[in-house]
Amino acid sequence: MMLNENKIIEKLKTPFEHTNGIYGIGDDAAVIPINDKESLVISKDLLVEDNHFRVKYYTPLQLARKVVNVNLSDIAAMAAEPYLIMLGLAIPRDFDSKWLNEFLKDFTKECKINNLKLIGGDTTRSEEKLFISITVFGRASSKNLKFRNNAKVDDLICVAGNIGYAHIGLISLEQKIETISKFRKYSCSPKALIKEAIWLSKNMGISSMMDISDGLYIDLSKLCKASGVGAKIKLDQIEMKQDFLKACKTISLDVSECLLTGGEDYSLLFTVAPEKFNYTVLNFKNTFGYDLKTIGRIIQNNKIIIEKSGIEVPYSYNSFDHFGKKYDT
Ligand code: ADP
Ligand code: MG
Numbered sequence: 001m002m003l004n005e006n007k008i009i010e011k012l013k014t015p016f017e018h019t020n021g022i023y024g025i026g027d028d029a030a031v032i033p034i035n036d037k038e039s040l041v042i043s044k045d046l047l048v049e050d051n052h053f054r055v056k057y058y059t060p061l062q063l064a065r066k067v068v069n070v071n072l073s074d075i076a077a078m079a080a081e082p083y084l085i086m087l088g089l090a091i092p093r094d095f096d097s098k099w100l101n102e103f104l105k106d107f108t109k110e111c112k113i114n115n116l117k118l119i120g121g122d123t124t125r126s127e128e129k130l131f132i133s134i135t136v137f138g139r140a141s142s143k144n145l146k147f148r149n150n151a152k153v154d155d156l157i158c159v160a161g162n163i164g165y166a167h168i169g170l171i172s173l174e175q176k177i178e179t180i181s182k183f184r185k186y187s188c189s190p191k192a193l194i195k196e197a198i199w200l201s202k203n204m205g206i207s208s209m210m211d212i213s214d215g216l217y218i219d220l221s222k223l224c225k226a227s228g229v230g231a232k233i234k235l236d237q238i239e240m241k242q243d244f245l246k247a248c249k250t251i252s253l254d255v256s257e258c259l260l261t262g263g264e265d266y267s268l269l270f271t272v273a274p275e276k277f278n279y280t281v282l283n284f285k286n287t288f289g290y291d292l293k294t295i296g297r298i299i300q301n302n303k304i305i306i307e308k309s310g311i312e313v314p315y316s317y318n319s320f321d322h323f324g325k326k327y328d329t
Helices: 005-013 060-077 097-113 165-174 178-188 194-201 216-227 242-250 255-261 274-288
Strands: 030-033 038-048 081-092 117-126 131-141 156-160 206-212 230-234 267-272 293-299 304-308 311-313
Touching (some): 060 081, 060 097, 060 194, 060 206, 178 242, 194 206, 216 267, 267 274
Parallel strands (some): 081 117
Antiparallel strands (some): 038 131, 081 131, 156 267, 156 293, 206 267, 304 311
């Protein structure tokens, strides 16, 4: 049987040991110290047509934004600033050349908006699908870097950004449901939360951070595993807007399922020490004009507990996996 994503990564990670402060596989991006104070932060992503995106849902500008921001989100998750970018393209032989021209123009624009300089890449043909692979380099003050592996028992778990919005947007596109079409932009044009991440990294109370690409439950599980802790998610505590609740109702989507499994929002998941929590929440709102979401608390045993109306509920959903169920071992 085919190996799943985690097992493939584990097999690749094990043989390699790093020295000189280099941090390799296991976080949102790799970290390479460049001097006493600064580090280079590097992340790579591969987006495959009809697995990660359908060209017909996107304008060239939206797809350009998506591919840049999906990658920048991993750079943000480490609390680094955008620096350099490389672009790999595999283009189907019969691909619409007007669309491609627009995409290249918009990609350039999007890089410039985000202070990214293109330094190289690779271009080739593919039989059928469009493949877009991006490597982004960021720069960070080494002392402000945030990793997944430092969450502490009793820390509060928070999210900056939306949860479940991109999932609703994707359903709207896939099932052609116009009444919830305003959510499509969250799926097609996510925005990496670079400013928020840098701001959070300067707050001494933030112990760990990552971005949410695969869904809250899966990504929080990764953060907990890396930190050797568990978490209690309090579903009732998560603040939700009326239009989100209404959209879930319209498509008969369980709100809890949407919150726990909805992927691709590229929000920031982080943990904060209890004594810094109020300060962080208040000042975040004052700085960015929107509220952080409180998800729950870090606990000692290595489990993720979900609590709803004060009662423990099992996690019984199929989580999002790019490799799909048929490859699971
Ligand atoms: P994210 O969802 O934040 O992009 P991933 O789950 O894709 O992170 O990757 C987790 C870690 O595994 C990262 O450090 C990434 O660089 C590494 N990784 C993923 N795929 C491979 C691969 N094919 N070879 C080496 N490292 C990989
Ligand atoms: Mg990530």
